[in-house]
Structure formats: C-alpha cells, structure tokens
Amino acid sequence: MGKRALERRLSTVVDFDDPQVELEQYPTPADLAAHLVHLADVHHDIAGKTVLDLGTGTGMLALGAATRGPERVVGLDRDSTAIEQARENERRVAPETSVEWIVGDATRPPLCQSKSDPESADSAPSMTVLMNPPFGAQKSNQHADRAFLEATADVADVSYSIHNEGSLDFVEAFAEDEGGDVTHAFRAALPLSPQFEFQREERKVIDAEVFRIEWR
Template sequence: MGKRALERRLSAVADFADPQVELEQYATPADLAAHLVHLADVHHDVAGRTVLDLGTGTGMLAIGAATRSPRRVVGLDRDGTAIEQARENESHVAPETPIEWVVGDATRAPLCRKNLRAKSVDSAESTELTESASSVTVLMNPPFGAQTGNQHADRAFLETTSAIADVSYSIHNEGSLDFVEAFAEDAAADVTHAFRAELPLSRQFEFQREERKVIDVEVFRIEWR
C-alpha cells in the first residue's frame, strides 16, 4: 500500500469530539500521518518492530503504523475520552495489526525499555513491553507548548522517548531545529532527517479567530543510543 492509499485509508479517522485546549489536542492530518508512517516504513522502522505513539490522541499515527506489519503497536494518551475515540477510529480503519490502547501520561508514566506498565481503559491488567520483544520506534505529535504554563511540553515527550526508543519520528513547532538538535546531542543521539511540513488547524477553541489556519511545523527523525 502506497502513501496515497494510506492517506485515503486514514481519512476515516475522526477528529476529537471535545478537544481540550490545555492538552493542545489538535488532530494530526491524514496526509502528514501517512507521510510519517511511509517514511518510517522506508527506513525499516515499522515492520517487525514495536511502535509506540506517545500522546496518541485520536490514534492517527498508531493506526497508520498498524497497517505496516509491526510486531506490536501501543497508543498511549492521558485522556481516556481520546483513547475511546481512538479505539472507535481503529474499528473504522481496521488495520491489520491490533492496537493496544493505554491511558497514561507520556511524561510521567513508568515507561522504560524493559518495562512499560500502564492501566488500559477496559482492563485492570497492565501492559508490559520487554526489551527482548523487538526494537522500539516512537511516532508522535506531542504538544508544542504553545499554551501559557505549558511551555516546552515537547521536551518532556523527548525525554521519555530518549529512554525507550531506538528511533523516533516527531512533529514540532516551526523553529524547533536548534532545540531538537541540542537535545539530541545532549542525549548522544543523532538527528538524521529534518523537514518542514504544514499542519492545518480548524477552529476548535474560542481564542481561535480564523475558521482554518495552516501553520508551519518541523518533523524530525532521531536515532537514539
């Protein structure tokens, strides 16, 4: 399945029913998600690997990854309502690999390479990720930290990623290149790819004055050691 076919398939993913501004819940568009998943697939970062979508929201990236023969896909978000929406979206797209949906804070949950434990929406049992399971790829569209009191929110997501991933693909606000490269250097990691993209935002909150606005974002592939 090519990138355009994946984009068409992901167009069935519904947006947030009741987005929370404090969590910066903006949906990842199908075209950008398809591009990220396709790029990860080209670099052999999905098939046969464990893929973790941090701050999965409506599940767009997790669902996209689940169409590309991963060993396992986990979508994690602190908002249980969003996880319910993601679960519904999975049923509409019907990816080949089932997705494990987990309620947990990506910046606080006890996530590490040897042990990922968080309580799921519909089960009291925990989900566990062991190092022997497979290599770990993180796909994420973290909050940019645009809201007052939430500055540098994406840094916390990168800190979690650095502890658990072999490679990651992440979307950040425009002008993040220096920050991401400096973070990666401090973590002895390598930014192997960086490119610009566009993120369309529909009016969801009262402070937004335009019905639709397109913002520039930057996407990074990082190899962690």
C-alpha cells in the same frame, strides 16, 4: 499499500469531539501522518518492531503504523475520552495489526523498560516512537515537547516527531545531549480548523517541522 492509499484510509479517522486546549489537542492531518508513516516504513522502522505513539490522541499515527506490519503497536494518552475515540477509529481503519490503547502519562510511559537499565535494555525489543507532541504553546503546558523527547530518549531506538517551526536547533542540541542523532528533518504544514473559542480564523495553517532521530 502506497502512501496515497494510506492517506485515504486514515482520512476516516474522527478528530477530537471536545478537544482540551490545555492539552493542545490538535489533530494530525491524514496526509502528514501517511507521509511520516511511509518514511518510517521506508527506513525499516516499523515492520517487525514495537511502535509507540506517545500522546496518541484519537490514534492517527498509531493506526497508520498498524497497517505496516509491526510486531506491536501501543497508543498512549492521558485523556480517556480520546482513547475511546481512538478505539472507535480503529474499527473504521481496520488495520492489520491490533493497537493496544492505554490511558497514561506519555512523559512517563508505564509499559516500557528504560534503556538506562542495562538488563532490560538488552532484552527489550527494538522500539520506534511516533508522536505529534504538544508544542508547549499554552502557559500551563510550556516545554511539553521537551518532556516528550525526554521520555522518547529513554525508551526509543528511533523516533519520528512533529514540532513547531524553528525547533531544529533545539531538537539537534537535545538529541546530541542524549546521545542521539537527527538523521532527517523536513518542513510540514498543519492546517487547523477552529476548535477553541479563542480561534477566530475559519482555517489556519501552522508551519511545523518533522524529525527522525536515532537514539543510542
């Protein structure tokens, strides 16, 4: 299945019915999700691997990964309502691999052994993290993207993440401090329809950046 076919398949994913502004619950567009998953597939980061979607929301990235032959896919989000919608979306997309949906804190993944534990790190399967973390635009959610990266550095071998425009220096510096390398970076557009009362424009496009990081 090519990238465009995956995009059409993911276009059936239903977004948040009642998004929470404090959690910055903006949907991941199907075209961007398909591109990110396709890139991960080309780099052999999905097939046969464990894939973790941190802050999965309604499941877009997890469901995309589940069509690419992973050993296991886990979607983790603190919002139980979003997880319920993700389960419904799984029925719509019907991926070849079932997704494990878990309600929990994405900054403290409850299912993963830390790479800082030598015994668990040696026995743990290779893990790829896919995520569209909150950008930290809300005062109550500042530095949320850093918290997601900290969790990722502790459990992932490779990660793909979407960040606000202008994040390259921060992400590269963070990865270097944690023993990681940014191997790919590209710009992306996040078209957003009004979801919250403070949004006055009918449609807004947010400039974003996507990074692939190899963690050691």
